[in-house]
Amino acid sequence: MQIYRFEDKKPFMEKLEELLKSGFTSRQLEIYLPHPDHEIEELVEEYWPKSKLKFITLAGGLSGCSAGFAFTIFTSLDWPLITSGKPLVSIPPYIVIAFELTILFGALFSLGGFLLLSRLPSFKQIFHPEEYGNEFVIKILREET
Amino acid sequence: MSHKDTGVVNQEVNAKSAAQVKDQMERDILAAIKKPKPVYWLGLLITITMTLIGAAAWAYQIKTGMGVAGIRNPVGWGVYITDFVFWVGIAHSGTLISAILFLFRARFRNRFNRSAEAMTVFAVMTAGLFPLIHLGRVWFFYWLFPYPTQRLLWVNFRSPLVWDVFAVSTYFTVSAIFWYIGLVPDIAILRRVRTGWQKLAYAFGSLGWKGTFKQWQHYNQIYKYLAALATPLVLSVHSVVSWDFAMGIIPGWHTTIFAPYFVAGAIFSGMAMVFTLVIPMRKFFRLEKYITVDDFEKAAKLLLFTGMIVGYAYIVEFCLAMYSGNPFERDQFIYRAVGDYAFTYWLMIACNVVTPLTLFVRKLRRNIKYLFIISFFVNIGMWLERFNIVVISLAHDFDPYAWGTYTPSIIEVAITVGSFGWFLTWFLLFSKTLPVLPITELKEEAE
Incomplete structure (x- = not known):
């Protein structure tokens, strides 16, 4: 060496x-x-x-967005309760939730992907x-x- | 324009080898986190005492009931919601500096980003307490989160308050990740220079960062992506907070300019808080060489710019009400200017609109003491802005029979004082345990 x-x-x-x-x-x-x-x-x-981190971030963002819509729509249909005369599945307010989860999952996936790709945490490097x-x-x- | 304060770092590169310059840089910045002086302990004692006063007041409120707070009909949202919006706003400049200025490649960002990001995390931690303090039965706070219950009922995703839960918790998570990722290589430097148990603690904090090319490659990528994710996030968070009001029908709240108006105000107040914290920090830690007057001037221009947006928003808000043809809306704004709360309204105008305009004068913009003083004016003004929006609107809505006024109780004041103590305690602890300037980024710049 x-x-x-x-x-x-x-x-x-x-x-x-x-x-x-x-x-x-x-x-x-x-x-x-x-x-x-x-x-x-x-x-x-x-x-x-x-x-290759960009693919992981993209996957996180897409899964966050779909999870946001899926979860809000599922819960509205799971217990149908009309509030303020709005449709059960009201897409505009659910965009807010889907948007926030896009960012959240994107960031969490990026963090996970970063640690995985950079081989962190490295205990060898921590102790010696x-x-x-x-x-x-x-x-x-x-x-x- | 004279540039006597810039280029200090670059000049030294020519005299010494690059590695020596970088060693010197490490020593200078890490000198800040040597053993604390008595004045630091005194500061910490004061902030912890403030925190304990706030905690005691909250405990008393939980035990006795919400009646100890001044909020009652018709003003059901008072100082607690004002504090919540204020602290979320403070958080915003951290992300502006670290993410947006990063994407715009503004170099002076490197001087402020670490402390501004820390400020963001601590301010969200403070803000997050206020919805809980505002709850009558705080022990049921988890009802805000959507989880499968035995009552089979889910949260109402059409409610802005639920959007708020998602926005603020996402904001906290993402800004904490962003802050930590930036810290990892700097903690690895601390691991190298420290000994004993501190070395081990920093070694764990650094996650065993080695600094190989491949690690830096992924690091640069994640930094870029987090900046790209945080930029729309920061705009969304205060928009969502503003919709807590704008989705209601109360005159003074129900207006479409709230989202941009709140975001500009948030960045304005956050910049002021950066000045309030960084100016003393620079002095105590002798960082004049790294955070120059030029850097402050650039940040001051940002303060002036956002301050003018806020001033413009006040005018637009007033005109929208006057031309709305809606008597309730019009009356609300006349009431703001000449009613029971005229003093807080005009104090807000003086602090947020008039005083920042003095920054057009270059001499004042480059005067650090003046910037420190003006930052207090803006902090006070922006707190009052939220107070005016929350309280005056509720005090004077549609039906004269339902009008009323509100004065904060001593408990609400104590909890507000406590929130400043809580925030400042975290900031003081940060400033003595972690590098207050991004060392690796400054090294890259010196290269």
């Missing part, structure tokens, strides 16, 4: 580009960044796949943290390409 550590972004990005060009996949390299960086993200995403401070680090896990 080889480790490259950099204080500054520029030499780090040069080395990273060289490794990515020579065909290292996301399983063979581990990259540590002290903070998010759009330049680095753009560079790496030319070679590696993008985050591996820290690199403010350095940019590239770790080659496996040499063969």
Whole structure:
């Protein structure tokens, strides 16, 4: 296993580009960044796949919206009780509930998806943290390409 | 325009290596959460005492009954509902700063977002108490939630009060998630620099965040999506709160401008609360280098802008009533200006419409002390706005036989004081346990 550590972004990005060009996949390299960086993200995403979180968020939003309508309509029909002379299934007020649940489920699914995709919580890292401070680090896990 | 306060961070990049600058940044920001000074303990003592006064008053109200509050016919909604709307409003600027300004890529947002998000979470926690305080039998509060009961009856989803339950609880959940996600990498920094039990506590808080590229990739995505979800949410929450009133037929409530009017007012009041909290925090924690006068000026422009929307809404509201051809509606607004509550009405106009206009003067906009003072005016003015809407409308509706006035009782005042204590206690605890500025975002900016 080889480790490259950099204080500054520029030499780090040069080395990273060289490794990515020579065909290292996301399983063979581990990259540590002290903070998010759009330049680095753009560079790496030319070679590696993008985050799949968007599909999870979308699934959450859609299920929240349908759950909102399904639940309000079901409960109105389950015990039919006319209030203020309104129709039993009054869609306009139910839009409010469906809207709120779209956001709620979207956010909860995003959180779950984020934890799942980022492998969090990581107990190994909680009890025996591996820290690199403010350095940019590239770790080659496996040499063969 | 002079820029003597900007570019401090950037200048240092040239002198030192990037990693050294970032180390320095961590030290400066984390210095805020070193061992507290006596003045901090004094502040905490005061806020906890205020909270206990409020708690005792609520306990007394539960034991004795709702009669100890000043609310009675015809004014059935008083200070409690005013407080509820006020605190939900305070919450709004947090999401505005963290989500909307994030989507607009406004850089000065990074100076305020952490404390504003914390403020949002604590303000919703405070607001959420008031519907419960307002309940006659608080031990049945769970009736508000739709759950299968033995009576087979479900909640009425056509009622704005049920929308409120959904809107406010969604708001709390989403803003707490948003706040926490932003905190995770910063808590990981605390894990690195602390020792002993604190290290372990922060390690759990950081969920074992490692900072690998893949984690940052997902982090950037979730941050963007949460911002995109929170933006329509924040507009919906105060709209729903406004519909608690607007769906009723009471003159002064039953109007279509309520939703945008409430949302603008919410952001206005929230910005003021950001000033009230961040200005002393910046001074005590010596963060002048990171939160500059320029940043404050930008935030002050936002305060001025939303303040003008609020002023405009007051005029529109008045004109709508005057031209409505509805004598009850017209009479309500004349009553507001010259009736029993004329003092609170004109005080509101002075605080919300007149004083913010002074921010057109650049010198005042850049004067931190002045901003601190004006933030108090706006806080008071926005509280009075809600009081005027809730109370004056109910005091003077259709039938002169049913008119009446309302004065808050000592219990209601004590609970209101308690709510400020509760809110400030949480904020003080936050400021000494978690980074008050988003460290990783500032590092990215310095890069």
